[in-house]
Amino acid sequence: MAAQTRLPQPVLTVEEIEDFLEEVFPQLHHGGRAVFVEAVGPMTARLRLIAHERFLRPGGTVSGPALFTLADVGIYVAILAHIGREALAMTTNLNINFLRKPPHGDVIVECRLLKLGKRLAVGEATLYASGAQEPVAHAVATYSIPAPAKR
Template identity: 30%
Template sequence: MQTYLEDVVKTPQSVNPLLNTLGVKIVELSDKKAIFSLKVCENLAQGAGNLAGGILATIADEAMAHVLLKALDGHKQIVTTNLNVSFLRAVRQGLITCEAIVLKKGRSVAFVEAKIYNDEKELISTATATFHISQIK
């Protein structure tokens, strides 16, 4: 897992195909905070032309998972057990930025939060997630 965390922040990275497919860039990754960015494009829009809510949920989940993995120092594996996303504002263009932090980390459960902003620093979405933590086998 440690190798993955080292490799995923490289440009270009080849260890997380989902981030590449969406065009997500990792701006910062530490045990305190993860910052991911994404340029909004028409290929990620839903029928009304807004960035699809599933894309916002995905970037939030990925940012939260990565900050937690970093906080666990790469010696555990995690799985999202609950994800709650609130959509506050539509976005059609520009750059979005997702910031994730670990709220509480236990032995087998962690609670993490993410906030997503548009390029005008307006909050467009919030998310919280619960992750199950287990030993790497």
């Protein structure tokens, strides 16, 4: 029987992450707060986008740029939860597949880190219309984690 690997535990709480995002990325809430961190767990994060009118495209569906942003922020939050307050961790690649039209309404992103190294993290994000079983989009992203500051 294979030994079970214990997943890394978050070092930041939901409240600490939301305070940090407010401090270093206030533009995320331009026009009113719409992105909320709902949970963080071992190598995971869940966020909600409240789909205000500003996120809609013609036809009343949530826009691709809004979904892309939610996926990017969601994986970033999963990383922050495990490495701490690191504003300079940055996206180096993000690929998203839009699977179906999300109706006007909240969007949930479930994120999972696939790799969390010292200098590189890879994660995936699955986005759902609130209450739906089938995903509306799926993204995979790579982030660069800066080296610790020398003291």
